Amino acid sequence: MANDKTSERLQKVRSAKALAHRLKRKRYEFMRPETQNSGDQPSGEQSAVLDCGWGRLIFAQTFDDTTRLVSALREEAPDHRDIAIYVSDPHVLLAEAPQEIFLDPSHTFRLDLPTYRSGRRQPRGFCVRRLASEADARAVNRIYSARNMVQVRPDFFWSNRDSRSTTYLVAEDETTGEILGTVTGIDHVRAFGDPEQGSSLWCLAVDPQARHPGIGEALVRRLGEHFKARGAAFMDLSVLHDNSQAIGLYEKLGFRRIPAFSVKRKNSINERLFARPTEAYDALNPYARLIVDEARRRGVHVEITDAEGGFFRLSNGGRSVHCRESLSELTSGVAMSICDDKAVTRRVVERADIIVPEQMTATDDDDALQAFLDKHARVVVKPARGEQGRAVAVGLDSLEDVRKAIAAAREVCDRVLIESCFEGEDLRLVVIDFKLVAAAVRRPxxxxxxxxxxxxxxxxxxxxxxxxxxxxxxxxxxxxxxxxxxxxxxxxxxxxxxxxxxxxxxKAANLHTGGSIHDVTEIVHPRLVEAAIRAARAIDIPVVGIDLMVKNPTQPDYVFIEANERPGLANHDPQPTAERFLDLLFPLSGRRAALNSLGKM
Structure with a gap:
């Protein structure tokens, strides 16, 4: 009799669990949003997939078998990054398609919203608000590009600004109106009827040149407060296991790690996550790595010949080119010599009708120095040969400061130049194959x-x-x-x-001494572009960074400063500097060549 009662109780428990499971599935189906185009899920489907623009979030807990989940991952669009999240049995899923998918090396953290308390510290110098315009969307993409994240069509942001399931926040500089950071939030209840009342945080990114502290923290806190007000039970996020700085922030805010896993497809975007590069690759600086990454995306063979120096050899279709960052064998020794000596550079471009500042060679004759200073009021002192802004002093207005600057510059080069100081902004124009690729204002x-x-x-x-x-x-x-x-x-x-x-x-705006770079390619004045291209042709150099001092990048006034034979192609987002460099070296590689062969260009 006892055994019969025990069996009866077990049967009731199993029946109750089965009923709960059916009700849970029914709730997913009943609460399914109606349209995928608005960022929501079509009705009638059991498996929840949300388009985020950069890729799709695939909610694995709503799939009834691994085969369907793998099929969903295989539907990933080109140049997108889909993520299957909340995978309960990743080992089983990986066994389904081991050559196609991999376990994302990220941790999942959760913030319990009912017990979360808002921070008392208010943002200084910036505010956090919703994405409100197409200009905001373009600014978000600029930050994504700077952080090597997948970009989103601006019209996707704009068309989804009123989505019930997706929230886009931006941090805005209160003085300049510049967008400094962004974060995206997903409401799981509104996305797919989540019975756990969850939400998640994605795409937290801060402009690498933002000067205000606490932008990331403010964005996370604001999003958490937003979902708490909606009645969400928690807010989850995924962070790479070795991103100790971000993990430290999340733990400080009260996030705790949970045993949840994500799976992604093996594609070129995710390659560094499932195929660790060689040790030599890790030693490359960002300027060399940018070019090497673009070469690998195109299928161009890369041989790193000296990682610490930034040297590598690119080979494709029987052609081989040795490079040091953006300096390649296509640049002649004569062109390099012209750029190496700033006095020679000035004379060469001046003969091409480029406007140059008045210049003299530094001397120990105080009377000559004082006379030059009296004539121009403010001067620039710099070594005749040197790079990365070393020993460059700008805006000197006293003989004592000029002497000190000359002594510092002589530690870099025996010959020191003194130039008249042109008040304005430092403009870098990157010219590749005698065409403007990027223009950026460099600020101190x-x-x-x-x-x-x-x-x-x-x-x-x-x-x-x-x-x-x-x-x-x-x-x-x-x-x-x-x-x-x-x-x-x-x-x-x-x-x-x-x-x-x-x-x-x-005073100097050089990147290596802490300056920041701000893209102005779309607004730069045509006369400035013409001057840069004319200077490149005068030197006869295929890849060059032309530096001008300008009143404003939208105005024609300028003075030539110098030419850099090895311009850094990084930090010019969103301009395709590395792409155009590879186009120069290997015209038959890459997407442009493919489109050209198909008659689409």
């Missing part, structure tokens, strides 16, 4: 006070952020030139900078 580093930290602390913090954003290529040296620039503002390194005060800490 500056810090913003918070009333608590010294100028030195603020510079060191900004320098760490710049280094992290550029793979260690951009840092702000604290030296005599930095101290001189601070003295112009009446400051010393250990002074506490008052809240909201903005101070330029170096």
């Amino acid at each position: 580093p500056h810090v913003i006070g918070d009333g608590r930290h010294s100028v030195r602390d603020l510079i060191e913090t900004l320098s760490r952020r710049r280094a992290a954003a550029t793979g260690g290529e951009s840092t702000i040296p604290i030296d005599a030139e930095t101290e001189r620039c601070l003295q112009l503002s009446g400051l010393k390194l250990d002074d506490v900078l008052e809240d909201g005060r903005e101070v330029v800490v170096r």
Whole structure:
């Protein structure tokens, strides 16, 4: 009798579980949104898939078998990144298609929203709001590109701005109106009727050149508050296992790690996640890596000959070209020699009717120096040969400062040049195959006070952020030139900078000394483009960075500064600098050649 009662109780438990499972499935089906074009799921389907523009989120818990889930992953569109999330048995799924899919090496973190408390600290200098215009969408794509993320058609953002399931937030600079960061949120209940009342965070990205601290934290907090107000039970996110900085932020905000897994397809976008590159590749700097990545995408063979120096050999179709970053065998030794000596460069381009500043060679004759200074009021001192902005001093207005700058420049090169100072902005124009590819304004580093930290602390913090954003290529040296620039503002390194005060800490806008780059390709004045191309032809160099000082990139006034035979092609997002470089070296490779062969160009 006892055994009969036990069997009866077990049967009731099984029946209850089966009923709960059926009700759960029914709830998915009943609460299914109606249209996929609006970012939601069509009705009547059991398997939830959400188009996010950069790819699709495939909610694995709504699929009844692994075969259907793998089939969904196989429907991934070209140049997109689909993600199957909440995979309960990843080992079983991987066994279904081991050559096509892989387990994403990311951790899943969860924020329990009912117990989450909003932060007391308010954003300084920026605000967080919803994406509100097509200009916002373009700015988000610019940040995605800078962070090597898959971009989204701007019209997709715009057409989905009122989606019930997707929320786009941006951080906006209160002074300039520039978009500094972005995050996307998915409401699981509105996306597919999630019985767990969940939500998730995706595509958190901050402009690598943003100077305000706390942008990422503010975006995460605002999204969490948004979903908590909607009654969501939790907000999940996925983060690469070795991204210790991001994990530290999430743990600080109260996220906890949960045992949830994601699976992706083996495609070129995900390659670094499932096929670790060679050790030599890791040693390449960002400028070399950008070109190597583009070559590999095209099927061009890459041989890294000296990683630390940025040397590699590219081969395709019987053609082989040795490169050092953007400097290739196509650039002649004569062209290199012209660019190497700034005085020679100036003479060559001046003969091509390029406007150049007045210049003299530094001397120990104080009378000659003072006469040049009296004539121009402010001058620039720089070594005749050198790169990366080393020992360049800008805006000097006293004989004592000129002497000090000459002494510093002579440590780089025995011959030192003094030029008249043209007030304005530093414009870099990248010319490849005598065509403009990118134009960007380079701005000197500056810090913003918070009333608590010294100028030195603020510079060191900004320098760490710049280094992290550029793979260690951009840092702000604290030296005599930095101290001189601070003295112009009446400051010393250990002074506490008052809240909201903005101070330029170096006059030179070179990226390697902490400068930032801002794309102006779409608005640059045609006369400036013409001058850059004419200078490139005068030097007869196929790849070059032409530096001009301009009043404004939209105006025709300029003065030529120098030509760089090895311009950094990174940091010019969203312009296709690496693509055009590979087009020059291997015209029959890549998408443009394919479209041309099909008669579509």
